[in-house]
Amino acid sequence: MGESNISEPVFTFLNLKKLLVDYKPVRETNVSAANILLVGQIGAGKSSFFNSVNSVFRGKITSKASSGSFEHSVTTAFRKYKIKDFTSGKFLNLRLCDTRGFEDELAMDIQEITYILDGNVPDQYQFNPMVPITPDSPRFIRGPDLTDKIHCVAFVVDGSTIDVMPDKVRKQIKDLQVILNQRNLPQVVLMTKLDKICPDVEEDISNTFSSTAIANAVKKVGEMMGLPRGHVFPIKNFEKETKLTLGVGFLLMDALQQCLDFADDFMDGQLDKMDSEGKKTREKIGYMCTLS
Ligand SMILES: Nc1nc2c(ncn2[C@@H]2O[C@H](COP(=O)(O)OP(=O)(O)OP(=O)(O)O)[C@@H](O)[C@H]2O)c(=O)[nH]1
Numbered sequence: 001m002g003e004s005n006i007s008e009p010v011f012t013f014l015n016l017k018k019l020l021v022d023y024k025p026v027r028e029t030n031v032s033a034a035n036i037l038l039v040g041q042i043g044a045g046k047s048s049f050f051n052s053v054n055s056v057f058r059g060k061i062t063s064k065a066s067s068g069s070f071e072h073s074v075t076t077a078f079r080k081y082k083i084k085d086f087t088s089g090k091f092l093n094l095r096l097c098d099t100r101g102f103e104d105e106l107a108m109d110i111q112e113i114t115y116i117l118d119g120n121v122p123d124q125y126q127f128n129p130m131v132p133i134t135p136d137s138p139r140f141i142r143g144p145d146l147t148d149k150i151h152c153v154a155f156v157v158d159g160s161t162i163d164v165m166p167d168k169v170r171k172q173i174k175d176l177q178v179i180l181n182q183r184n185l186p187q188v189v190l191m192t193k194l195d196k197i198c199p200d201v202e203e204d205i206s207n208t209f210s211s212t213a214i215a216n217a218v219k220k221v222g223e224m225m226g227l228p229r230g231h232v233f234p235i236k237n238f239e240k241e242t243k244l245t246l247g248v249g250f251l252l253m254d255a256l257q258q259c260l261d262f263a264d265d266f267m268d269g270q271l272d273k274m275d276s277e278g279k280k281t282r283e284k285i286g287y288m289c290t291l292s
């Protein structure tokens with residue numbers, strides 16, 4: 001089939017998919033893949049986001065990560081998921097890092113999440129809310145470099161239950177944001193469950209950007225998180241579907257592309273920091289040489 005036979009939405013979808021398959025992190029950093037951390041309340045759709053993105057590149061609906069609803073987090077281990085594009089056979093140069101959800105009664109350990117951000121926590125690490133990870137834990141990564149660190153944090157927020165988010169969960173988000181701001185880590189919001197916010201969108205996902213209910217929810221989430229509206233991406237995960245759909249896939253990939261842009265900004269900033277620190281060290285060594 002020639003390109004002229006492809007409809008415009010399909011063409012845009014394929015272009016976006018290709019952009020993601022071809023993505024490479026900022027070259028000078030030597031970082032092989034951008035690490036995007038998924039955090040948020042239990043049941044918000046973190047694991048489903050990974051499953052949905054994985055499905056788009058797999059070419060069919062898959063559910064590698066366990067998802068569902070339970071009184072405690074369904075996800076119990078830290079996972080740095082790779083994604084393979086089955087059309088080209090290539091792995092994407094990004095990792096979706098899935099975590100345990102924030103719970104009302106079981107607060108996250110702020111030190112543990114800091115270790116995740118800094119790249120100390122290994123893939124497949126089994127969380128134990130009673131005993132958070134420490135430098136003495138087996139497999140704790142000592143001396144992580146930029147490759148191990150998180151480069152962008154995506155808060156996954158259920159857009160249909162913003163008004164009833166428990167205060168304790170809001171507080172955990174705010175506490176985490178303080179740490180992210182200290183590290184200059186970019187923050188975005190993946191606002192899930194669009195289908196539950198607006199019946200028109202449930203019927204046809206392409207109504208997302210004309211829906212007042214969605215626009216209001218984006219505004220509300222942005223205000224709650226203290227983030228510009230341009231950092232809030234409305235998405236819907238595949239949950240009851242048996243087949244991939246273009247519109248849902250497009251929103252997922254567009255959000256992912258934006259996360260990668262933010263991750264690149266962070267890596268660029270780290271590069272500048274390393275450059276200026278290297279310059280300072282070189283100046284110091286030069287100064288010491290002139291003294292001796
Ligand atoms: N209607 C709808 N349901 C969704 C969407 N995303 C996720 N779900 C459902 O929400 C439930 C929770 O999804 P998960 O992906 O397990 O949520 P999680 O954030 O990983 O939860 P924990 O691992 O417990 O922290 C599942 O039943 C999903 O099918 C969505 O966009 N729309």
Ligand SMILES: [Mg+2]
Pocket residue numbers: 046047048066067074075098099
């Ligand atoms: Mg999960």
